[in-house]
Amino acid sequence: NAGVTQTPKFQVLKTGQSMTLQCAQDMNHEYMSWYRQDPGMGLRLIHYSVGAGITDQGEVPNGYNVSRSTTEDFPLRLLSAAPSQTSVYFCASTKGGGGAYPGELFFGEGSRLTVL
Amino acid sequence: GENVEQHPSTLSVQEGDSAVIKCTYSDSASNYFPWYKQELGKRPQLIIDIRSNVGEKKDQRIAVTLNKTAKHFSLHITETQPEDSAVYFCAANSNSGYALNFGKGTSLLVTP
16 A cells, blocks of 8 residues: 555645646545644644545645545645745645544644745 | 534643643534644655544543534643644544544644
């Protein structure tokens, strides 16, 4: 198993450009999520999905779009990049912990995005 | 939404000492409380978690305690080693669901 794979690992954008961060997992996990990590701010939830065709907003969704057409893939789209979106982005997935409990989140290696 | 507060933001201990990190949460429906460790330049990884029906859980040198009434939980690391140096994050789930909200992290430094 490759686990959670994110691409690209590094990206530089100009303000106003659009791009998609790709995330794929091969563990058949129903739940997937995107976080951004900024110094001193911890991990902040952007969007998440509990299964194909179902997405919901997290704490900081503005400026980002997601879709979940398959169980494996959960891309994050920046429609018009802004300098405030400069961050490290992590995709994560879980199969759940049994019953109603979330269980361990498996993170990708992260994507470092710089918006000039 | 869920608010998770974590203290302290930095912690420095000598090798062999104990380290304690504390978190509070606001959502009374939260029922799952994990702790993640993130080494420099790496992805976060789960080190221990606790469910709301348990008051304490231990795994070798690491333990977590939960006080549901006070809505706080703590991570205890005993006999610290230099390789314990990392950023530690607590988290709690929202509305008993799968979405996790994280604290801002504690940078732990263990000096030999």
